[in-house]
Amino acid sequence: MTALLETRDLTARYGDFQALFGVDLTLGEGETVAIIGANGAGKTTLMRSLSGVLRNGPDSIRFDGRGIGDLPADEVMAMGIAMVPEGRKLFPSLSVEENLQIGAYGRNTGGYWSLDTVYDLFPVLKERRSNPGTALSGGQQQMVAIGRALMSNPRVLLCDEISLGLAPVIIKDIYKAVPKIRASGASMIVVEQDIGQAMAVADRVYCMMEGRITLSGSPDALSREAIHNAYFGAAA
Amino acid sequence: MIWVDTIIQGILLGGLYALFAAGLSLVFGIMRLVNLAHGDLIVLGAYLILLLVTLTGLSPFVAAAVAMPFMFALGFGLQKFMLNRVLGDDILPPLLVTFGLSVVLQNALLEGFSADSQRIQAGPLSTASIQVAGLNLGVMPLMTFGSALVVIIGLNQLFYRTSLGRAFRATSDDPTTASLMGIKPAGIFAKATGIAMIIVTIAALYLGMRSNFDPSIGPARLIYAFEAVIIGGLGSLWGTLAGGVIIGVAQTVGAAINPEWQILAGHLAFLIVLLVRPRGLFPRAVD
Ligand SMILES: Nc1ncnc2c1ncn2[C@@H]1O[C@H](COP(=O)(O)OP(=O)(O)O)[C@@H](O)[C@H]1O
Ligand SMILES: [Mg+2]
Numbered sequence: 001m002t003a004l005l006e007t008r009d010l011t012a013r014y015g016d017f018q019a020l021f022g023v024d025l026t027l028g029e030g031e032t033v034a035i036i037g038a039n040g041a042g043k044t045t046l047m048r049s050l051s052g053v054l055r056n057g058p059d060s061i062r063f064d065g066r067g068i069g070d071l072p073a074d075e076v077m078a079m080g081i082a083m084v085p086e087g088r089k090l091f092p093s094l095s096v097e098e099n100l101q102i103g104a105y106g107r108n109t110g111g112y113w114s115l116d117t118v119y120d121l122f123p124v125l126k127e128r129r130s131n132p133g134t135a136l137s138g139g140q141q142q143m144v145a146i147g148r149a150l151m152s153n154p155r156v157l158l159c160d161e162i163s164l165g166l167a168p169v170i171i172k173d174i175y176k177a178v179p180k181i182r183a184s185g186a187s188m189i190v191v192e193q194d195i196g197q198a199m200a201v202a203d204r205v206y207c208m209m210e211g212r213i214t215l216s217g218s219p220d221a222l223s224r225e226a227i228h229n230a231y232f233g234a235a236a
Numbered sequence: 237m238i239w240v241d242t243i244i245q246g247i248l249l250g251g252l253y254a255l256f257a258a259g260l261s262l263v264f265g266i267m268r269l270v271n272l273a274h275g276d277l278i279v280l281g282a283y284l285i286l287l288l289v290t291l292t293g294l295s296p297f298v299a300a301a302v303a304m305p306f307m308f309a310l311g312f313g314l315q316k317f318m319l320n321r322v323l324g325d326d327i328l329p330p331l332l333v334t335f336g337l338s339v340v341l342q343n344a345l346l347e348g349f350s351a352d353s354q355r356i357q358a359g360p361l362s363t364a365s366i367q368v369a370g371l372n373l374g375v376m377p378l379m380t381f382g383s384a385l386v387v388i389i390g391l392n393q394l395f396y397r398t399s400l401g402r403a404f405r406a407t408s409d410d411p412t413t414a415s416l417m418g419i420k421p422a423g424i425f426a427k428a429t430g431i432a433m434i435i436v437t438i439a440a441l442y443l444g445m446r447s448n449f450d451p452s453i454g455p456a457r458l459i460y461a462f463e464a465v466i467i468g469g470l471g472s473l474w475g476t477l478a479g480g481v482i483i484g485v486a487q488t489v490g491a492a493i494n495p496e497w498q499i500l501a502g503h504l505a506f507l508i509v510l511l512v513r514p515r516g517l518f519p520r521a522v523d
Contacts, residue, residue, distance in 0.1 A: 051416060052415075053412060053415070053416070072415065072420070073412075073415035073416055074415045074417075074418045074419055074420045077415075077416055077417065077418040078418050082416070083416050085413060085416060089410060089413040091405065091406045091409040091410065091413070091414075092409055093405040093406070093408065093409050094402060094405060094406060094409075098402050101399070101402065102399075102402050102403065102406050102417050102419075103417055105399065105402070105403055105406075105417045105418050105419055106417055106418010106419060107418050148417075152417075152418065
């Protein structure tokens with residue numbers, strides 16, 4: 001398997017505070033990888049590094065064989081890495097449909113995803129297309145955020161805690177979209193605190209704790225105890 | 237009837253203030269930047285048009301159209317190479333830089349054009365008038381107001397009907413998330429300031445044709461523009477037009493009572509609106 005997206009010895013800091021310590025991660029073409037870890041483990045920092053919001057040395061992140069660690073977010077997005085940010089981050093001044101449309105602003109390559117196919121994936125959005133994005137329920141807002149990222153027909157889709165703050169039945173609904181997204185050809189990195197959902201859709205899982213990857217492997221090969229230790233620390 | 241006439245003259249005058257203010261409103265709405273050199277840039281535009289008219293004999297309107305791409309480039313460059321560097325969480329650096337720019341522009345214009353007051357000659361147009369329902373309306377004030385309407389409608393179309401307008405609004409909401417959409421916030425800001433300079437050129441055209449100007453009058457235009465933006469509610473384009481009209485009407489009504497009160501009445505109207513509605517008449521829901 002060739003790596004589509006890969007980090008090597010990735011570090012990140014906020015001022016004096018170091019949030020990531022030498023993270024090595026690989027995402028293969030067509031693969032779905034889950035990253036799990038407790039609050040504050042560094043998952044969002046990792047996503048922000050991958051998407052170019054946090055800058056790095058060029059070779060600490062490689063995409064399709066090219067060093068992209070030093071590129072700004074807009075250029076990373078144009079290459080085909082789209083992000084569903086933590087907390088959805090819809091644009092309050094834009095309607096639902098405009099929020100979707102703007103997802104393709106920097107990358108208009110064409111492909112499976114368009115307004116029509118996103119509405120097929122989440123039919124409720126079509127009914128609410130003219131509402132302000134922020135007038136929707138949490139679950140619907142999450143659908144907009146996912147649809148917005150899909151509009152650029154990304155090669156890699158980064159999802160940061162798409163189940164955050166949602167009821168279990170809604171989370172199930174949203175995760176139903178994952179197989180269709182994979183079928184469209186996108187590789188995915190799914191960040192979750194909730195282990196169950198992420199394990200169910202992932203080919204491989206990484207556990208993070210305190211800015212480091214503490215465990216990785218295929219979901220079936222990892223014991224509950226190993227995950228528990230990697231998640232909370234061995235002493236917990 | 238005299239009052240109706242006074243008020244209509246005031247509304248038309250408000251068109252001029254709305255033109256002064258629209259560029260300021262656009263830039264503030266997108267990047268929360270108050271450009272203290274805005275008035276001086278209008279004066280710069282007036283000198284540029286005057287120069288083109290004097291050198292080439294073009295009509296002022298054609299000269300303004302010729303000036304527009306240069307003013308766009310000036311605004312784009314100003315934002316890209318100077319203002320983008322100082323934009324951030326702290327609002328003080330951009331204020332200091334644009335204040336400095338204001339002083340530099342005034343002094344440069346003084347060097348280049350002297351302190352003599354100038355005017356862009358518009359020929360018979362400047363005194364032409366038409367009769368409407370018994371009222372005598374100046375063609376120049378009517379054109380000013382019409383231009384203000386066109387500018388506000390045009391900006392609204394740009395904002396709500398185009399992909400660039402969506403990017404403007406998204407960047408205004410949240411530049412970091414906008415960058416995840418492939419938007420380069422620095423580039424969006426540069427385009428916005430470039431467009432603001434096109435509006436500044438239109439404002440400069442009417443400023444220069446309607447009254448005398450000299451290098452020192454920029455800051456007073458900034459005050460009117462600023463008051464119109466605040467009255468209308470920060471970031472609201474239609475509000476900016478309403479704000480301009482309110483100042484215009486207050487000035488003409490004030491002047492009708494006592495000619496010395498014209499300027500003061502405009503400022504008083506501003507203070508009263510601010511007291512009654514501190515966030516302006518049409519504040520945007522999201523700030
Ligand atoms: N903007 C920031 N400034 C300073 N520290 C931050 C910032 N964002 C996150 N952190 C810190 O970095 C660490 C990792 O945070 P984060 O990546 O958000 O973790 P997670 O997404 O796994 O909950 C935490 O200790 C957090 O407090
Ligand atoms: Mg997080």
